[in-house]
Amino acid sequence: MTDTHGFDKERFEVELEFVQCLANPWYINIIAQQGYFDKPEFVNYLKYLKYWQRPEYARFIVYPHALAFLDLLQQKSFREEMKRVDEATRIHELQYHHWRWPNYQEDSTAVVPAHSTNGSDSQ
Numbered sequence: 001m002t003d004t005h006g007f008d009k010e011r012f013e014v015e016l017e018f019v020q021c022l023a024n025p026w027y028i029n030i031i032a033q034q035g036y037f038d039k040p041e042f043v044n045y046l047k048y049l050k051y052w053q054r055p056e057y058a059r060f061i062v063y064p065h066a067l068a069f070l071d072l073l074q075q076k077s078f079r080e081e082m083k084r085v086d087e088a089t090r091i092h093e094l095q096y097h098h099w100r101w102p103n104y105q106e107d108s109t110a111v112v113p114a115h116s117t118n119g120s121d122s123q
């Protein structure tokens with residue numbers, strides 16, 4: 001529904017929800033496997049959605065990884081890689097480590113906090 005100022009609330013909500021779904025590597029993997037990234041009109045839609053990176057829209061994003069993945073999805077190589085389950089798994093693990101240990105880097109010798117090395121993580 002469009003208000004008197006030309007704002008389309010339903011479109012805003014649908015696009016916000018879709019962009020936030022992009023924070024999930026498994027979701028990206030599923031739409032990649034279904035061939036959406038092979039459709040030029042869908043790739044153009046991803047380009048269009050980059051407006052969510054502007055501050056006046058980004059403030060509504062709850063999952064900031066969505067914006068990072070939206071950037072990566074502009075690259076054909078990333079879209080192709082995300083068709084592979086092993087790549088989605090790798091990215092999901094990196095994402096988890098980033099959330100769990102913010103200073104974690106894949107190619108470093110990151111130190112896992114001592115309290116979580118025994119497998120009984122209470123957080």
